[in-house]
Amino acid sequence: MSSWARWSALFIAGFCCSLAAASDYPEAVLDIGRPATAEEVSAWDIDVRPDFKGLPAGSGSVEDGETLWLEQCALCHGDFGDSNEVFSPIVLGNVTDEDMTAGRVASLTDPAVVRTTLMKVATVSTLWDYINRAMPWNAPKSLSPDEVYALVAYLLQLGYIVDYDFVLSDENIADVQALMPNRNGMTMDHGLWSVGGEPDVVGSACTRDCDVDTTVTSFIPDYAMNAHGNLKDQVRDYGPFPGVQTAPVSSAVVESQPAEAAAPEATLMANGCSGCHRLEGALVGPGFDAIRERYRGQDVADYLTDKIKNGGSGVWGSMPMPPMAQVEDGAVAELVGWLLETN
Amino acid sequence: MSSDEVPHQGVLRPAPESFLSGELISAISRDGIDHHRRGLLRGAFGAAVAAMAGSAVASDPDIVTPPEWSRTLGKPVATNPYGLPSLYEQNIIRRQSPGLTQTDQASVAFTPLQSMFGMITPSGLHFERHHQGWVDIDPRRHRLMINGLVDTPVVFTMEELMRMPSVSRMHFLECGANTALEWGNSAVPTVQYTHGMLSGSEWTGVPLSLLLERAGYDRRAQFLLAEGADGSSMTRTINMENALDDAIVAYGQNGEMLRPEQGYPLRLVVPGVQGVSWVKWLRRLEVGDMPYAAKDEASHYVDLMPDGSQRQYTAIQEAKSVITAPSAGQKLQTKGYYCITGLAWSGRGTVTKVEVSVDGGRNWREARLEGPVLPKMLTRFNFDWVWQGDAALLQSRVHDSTGYIQPQRAELVAVRGTRSIYHNNAIQTWRIAPSGEVDNVQLG
Incomplete structure (x- = not known):
């Protein structure tokens, strides 16, 4: 398509679909809403831009960051930010001295190399902004600016971008930006920012005897067909296209063990428990299997009720459990009863 | 399905195509139904109905004996003050991978x-x-x-x-x-x-x-x-x-x-x-x-x-389409007529045309767009198909109001590689086996 045709198509699309402007309405519309106070703006305007507009004054050392990291971050991200247990790794090596000089991480082209945050991110402001607004996982916005500086400093040290004795501050963060390993790794040379952008790939209009390779090169092997559960149960079962049976059909009824009470999974999901606790094995907090094991047969219903309602720390490690005051009493009783096998 | 099995309730057998000539089936498959072929089809259906009238078809007990819902008092209004889907629709839910x-x-x-x-x-x-x-x-x-x-x-x-x-x-x-x-x-x-x-x-x-x-x-x-x-x-x-x-x-x-x-x-x-x-x-x-x-x-x-x-700052969702039924994990039960259905959309404007191929992208025919067709909105398309029981490779392809045409996967991968995660708007292929089972495949 010629660029003239594209622009005229865009113009027509814009003309027909733009929503109305204020001039289309009585002026009184613009009286709705009120000016925000300076205090309100400063409470909510927390973003930090790549040019560091919005960055609060402060500082934090790698050493302080390490202490904080081990207390509040390591359970999900690993002591060295290298874990992929819960989230993608933040630091994992794969960055060379040449990359640091060029500001482009070459191993991004290697499919065998796991992409980490420090390989991808071009802007140090992104780390500061995100940790400040959203971390820790279960208690966002609980860190002071100095703590955020310290945590960013620790991550930068893990990536060998700064030394262990480094203290990051609003004064020197721009110097750190000039060291970010992938600082030149982003491009806006693509057509996906603007609605009128130029597509990089356009398909063929051929409709008859088209020259395409119809060899099947990839399909899901039989052994993996049930990995998402029985597909037969995921479709309307009386329509023209019922689902394929992918689960093995057992011919004999298996004698079931007098099994443990099923986990109240709906309650765990609905109340946010499963964000930090898995049925088996530790995640952010201990696994429910470990909790059940520790308290089996003990008369600790009130104690566990209090822990759920009011939170605590130090029992399973230093990661605090936040108070879950919003969980209704009935749900707490159900959870405690399940944990202590008294339901 | 073997011949002595009871057919699925509500599915007519023998299927209408059993009364059609192979030549007519391939003509419809290739080029769709025109006035002349519709006439031939009507004739064949007439012959089929006549043939079935002579055979003994068992009566459907769900018709002959009034079911329980025809013999009871229904539930009161506002039983569910916020309505819920039928009990029989419990398979149709959001799922995690x-x-x-x-x-x-x-x-x-x-x-x-x-x-x-x-x-x-x-x-x-x-x-x-x-x-x-x-x-x-x-x-x-x-x-x-x-x-x-x-x-x-x-x-x-x-x-x-x-x-x-x-x-x-x-x-x-x-x-x-x-x-x-x-x-x-x-x-x-x-x-x-x-x-x-x-x-x-x-x-x-x-x-x-x-x-x-x-x-x-x-x-x-x-x-x-x-x-x-x-x-x-x-x-x-x-x-x-x-x-x-x-x-x-x-x-x-x-x-x-x-x-x-x-x-x-x-x-x-x-x-x-x-x-x-x-x-x-x-x-x-x-x-x-x-x-x-x-x-x-x-x-x-x-x-x-x-x-x-x-x-960075990739935002626009380029034109894309997919056949939603029949699709992978489903099964065609008999030969004969099917309505292939799917969705098409474009983040740059309006869907202008959807084409469907049943042979992996070699030949394409236009699908019907169901209205209304709106800018930056899903458009439902439907496509008539008579399945003869052979292996097939189903694809759909959308054109939008900027002249953009949805690319084949190979065309997209040639430029973007396979590791960009986002904005995969390639043509999707579903493979139909002679058994009627459909699975998710990639070509070339």
Whole structure:
């Protein structure tokens, strides 16, 4: 398509679909809403831009960051930010001295190399902004600016971008930006920012005897067909296209063990428990299997009720459990009863 | 199905094509039904009915004996004050892809496209994608602030926003990572998991342009930051061009308030742009003069190219289509007529044409577009097909109002490689085996 045709198509699309402007309405519309106070703006305007507009004054050392990291971050991200247990790794090596000089991480082209945050991110402001607004996982916005500086400093040290004795501050963060390993790794040379952008790939209009390779090169092997559960149960079962049976059909009824009470999974999901606790094995907090094991047969219903309602720390490690005051009493009783096998 | 098995209730056998000549079947398959062929078909159906009248067909007990629902008093009104789907529709739910994520808060639940009709997604089946869990916000305590390069930073309550002039528009919402698992190989077994981060809804709210005018935005500003009120307070940079054109600060979805999972009580709607920019639980908009490099536009939602560069601020969802039925994990039960159905959409404009191939992209015929066909909204297409029981490779291909044509996977991968995660709008192939079973395959 010629660029003239594209622009005229865009113009027509814009003309027909733009929503109305204020001039289309009585002026009184613009009286709705009120000016925000300076205090309100400063409470909510927390973003930090790549040019560091919005960055609060402060500082934090790698050493302080390490202490904080081990207390509040390591359970999900690993002591060295290298874990992929819960989230993608933040630091994992794969960055060379040449990359640091060029500001482009070459191993991004290697499919065998796991992409980490420090390989991808071009802007140090992104780390500061995100940790400040959203971390820790279960208690966002609980860190002071100095703590955020310290945590960013620790991550930068893990990536060998700064030394262990480094203290990051609003004064020197721009110097750190000039060291970010992938600082030149982003491009806006693509057509996906603007609605009128130029597509990089356009398909063929051929409709008859088209020259395409119809060899099947990839399909899901039989052994993996049930990995998402029985597909037969995921479709309307009386329509023209019922689902394929992918689960093995057992011919004999298996004698079931007098099994443990099923986990109240709906309650765990609905109340946010499963964000930090898995049925088996530790995640952010201990696994429910470990909790059940520790308290089996003990008369600790009130104690566990209090822990759920009011939170605590130090029992399973230093990661605090936040108070879950919003969980209704009935749900707490159900959870405690399940944990202590008294339901 | 062997000949002595009882046929599925409601499925006619022998199938009509048993009375058609092979020549007529291939002509219809290849070129569709024209006036002459329709006449031949009618003749053949007449012969089929005559043949069946002479044979002994067992009566259907569900007709002969009145079923229980015909012999009982039904339930009272308002038994379910907020209505629920039938008990028989319990398979049709949002589902997670096992192993995709390690926590349920930063995860996805996919929409069951394989069992849906038309162009509107029921709000309860709208896919979920959260970055740090979802919250249910008290609307009386929710506020929207507009600050940055404005004459006056302003604050609105929900009451004030809902007093303002409202618009209602139908738009698709697709996650930028929809079909992400399919870049390298066929990875997931049904259309729910390949394409289920997709929805079409009617959104109601205030034109964003009006709110920006209320705040007196700087006319030179090119960028807008949108921020959520939830724990993640997720942020994305919005192109001012989109913000002033057709973006909506929405509180309504399909005639009711937004669902909590969709950002109740307020979310941004940016038609044609990937879902991550439709910030949920919207609390703040900041007018700015540079993009913000937020986490979800600096670490995630950047598209890695084969040369190691990352495309940043990719936003537009280019034209894409998919056949939703029959699709992988389903089974055709008999030979004969089928209505192949699917969805097409474009983030740059309107769907102008959808074509379907049953031979892996060698030959294409045009599908029927069901109306209305709206800009930046899902369009339902249907396609007549007589299946002769042979292996087939089904594909659909969309054209949009800018002249863009959806590419084959090989064409897309040749430019972008297989590791860019986001914005995979390649043509999807479903393989039909002679048994009627359908699976997800890739060609070439």
